[in-house]
Amino acid sequence: MDDEDNEIYEIVFWRHPFTWMWYVNNPPVNSLCRPLDTHDGHRYWLLVDGERDTLTKLTVYRRGGRVAHVSLFYDEGVLEIGNIYIGSQHRRKGLGSALLNVIKDIARKRGAAVIEGILVERDVAPYPKLPQWYEKHGFVVRPIDHIPKGKPLDTLATIRYEMKR
Secondary structure, eight states: OOHHHHHHHHHHHHHOTTSHHHHHHSOOTTEEEEEEEOTTSOEEEEEEEOTTSSEEEEEEEETTEEEEEEEEEEETTEEEEEEEEEOGGGTTSSHHHHHHHHHHHHHHHHTOSEEEEEEEHHHHTTOTTHHHHHHHTTOEEEEOSSOOTTSOTTEEEEEEEEOOO
């Protein structure tokens, strides 16, 4: 077994210390742990919880520790990105782009017509090029002049990706 194989055992053991061997051979029906490679050669492990549920959580691990997570909400043909968080040591390594590709794959499998989300000031302030990053990945970024009902007060823009049929 090479180091990459050991990595998945570390993840599974950490999440399920008493049933790790059973879990490795029999993962839960609604969960999937798979390798996630970035365009610049970094290898991570992605755990997808609830891929067929209203709430889907993506958790990314490396060397047994959680380094990123994403929350997705699905409702009537719309997959909404609740949040994307990537640990500071793992930014600018292609992980965000790899996660957006996973999000698009999930939307395609679910039959979603669009992927939507919002950009908030607390995320854009430290990363002013975040809107352009979404645009680079095919999203339309629209600044807002009023806060949509139920959205955070520091909402700056909406993002939208039309799925190709």
